[in-house]
Amino acid sequence: MTSEELALASSNHTPVTKFILLGFSNYQDLQELLFVAFLLIYVMTLVGNLGMMALIFTDCRLHSPMYFFLSVLSFIDICYSSVVTPKLLVNLLASDKSISFEGCVVQMAFFVMHATTESFLLASMAYDRFMAICQPLHYSSLMTKGSCIQLVAASYAFGVVNSTIQSGNVFALPFCGPNQVPHYFCDIKPLLHLVCANTATAEMVLYIISSLVTILPATVVLTSYSLVWVAIGRMRSAAGRKKALSTCASHFLAIAIFYGTVIFTYVQPHGSSSDSNGQVVSVFYTIIIPMLNPFIYSLRNKEVKDALQRKLHVNNSPC
Incomplete structure (x- = not known):
């Protein structure tokens, strides 16, 4: 829009009371198939992450900082997947794909909060691995229960701050008519396209904060992890290197997938990707990654496998 058109639209606008989420509406013949696929993924997400949390909380051999962070990660994955997926499932089958203005605000706020929290939690987990492998003599004195809780609290604090800034950055702007969002949830970039005002400042804030x-x-x-890889390379024990590599490789894989998709979506310059590409990439970090995380962190983890075996053999003591 030109500056004159923006001024005219702003002066004559009717406040938007709801948005229409058009995500995957181009695939009308695949709506039922997509519903089944996303439903199965969501169920696996809930079962996998709830199972991971239950296993960690009930097996005292897993009461260590690394597994405490894993249990929090599972909780966050459940939360931010649940902010998006249930509404997507409803919209795939319903003719009315609307979400109220207030519901859109809440969905964006909670999604940004939990996604940001996960980003900083992954950093805390990397720091934990650094301390465990590079500073083993100081690990137990520094990575106490209190310090772990503080790291989680700080991660959530960053999430709340970013959510407040980004939500205010978007919804303080006027929405004056177009309410069709080319996405399957209330994400920042698609909503900025519907604003009937100059969004240059809002886009700059999005880019800088993201x-x-x-x-x-x-x-x-x-x-x-750079310091961890150096420390692993200096280990004389082949068994020690194998155990450290197994744990860190799982962590690094999950981290690479998460940060790669987030950077592609939010940090790239405006207009450098299409709406369809954005939807596909968003599926990875909103739906796929929360499902994969418990498997990535457990399939190659001997301690988790042993804990699961102990649970399956109820006569054995968990400790």
Whole structure:
């Protein structure tokens, strides 16, 4: 829009009371198939992450900082997948694909909060691996229960701050008519396209804040794991190297997938990807990654496998 058109639209606008989520509406013949696929993924997400949390909480041999962080990660994955997936499932079968203005605000706020929290939690987990492998003599004194809780609280604090900034950045702007969102949930970029005002400042805020909350924890992750890889290379014990590599490789895989998709979606320059590409990439970090995380962190983890075997053999003591 030109500046004159924006001024006219702003002066004559009717406040938007709801948005229409058009995600995957181009695939009318696949709606039922997509519903079944996403439903199965969501059920696996709930079962996998709830199972991981239950296993960690009930087996005292898993009461360590690394598994405490894993249980929190599972909780966050359940939360931010649940913010998006149930509404997507409803919209795939319903003719009315609307969401109220207030519901859109809440969905965006909770999604941004939990996604940001996960970003910083992954950095905390990388720091935990650095301390365990590079500073083993100081690990137990530094990574106490209190310090772990503080790291989780700080991660949530960053999430709340970013959610407040981003939600205010979007919904303080006027929405004056177009209410069809080319996405399957209330995401920041698609909503900015519907604003009937100049969004240059809002897009700059999005880019700067998204870069900060992505690059800052990513720097912690890369620094920690760089030092970890060096320490692993210096280990004389082949068994020790194998165990450390097994744990860290799982962590690094999950981290690479998460940060890669987030950077592609939010940190890239405006207009560098299509709406369809954005939807496909968003599926990975909103739906697929929460399902994969418990499997990535457990399939190659001997301690988790042993804990699961102990649970299956009820006569054995968990400790």
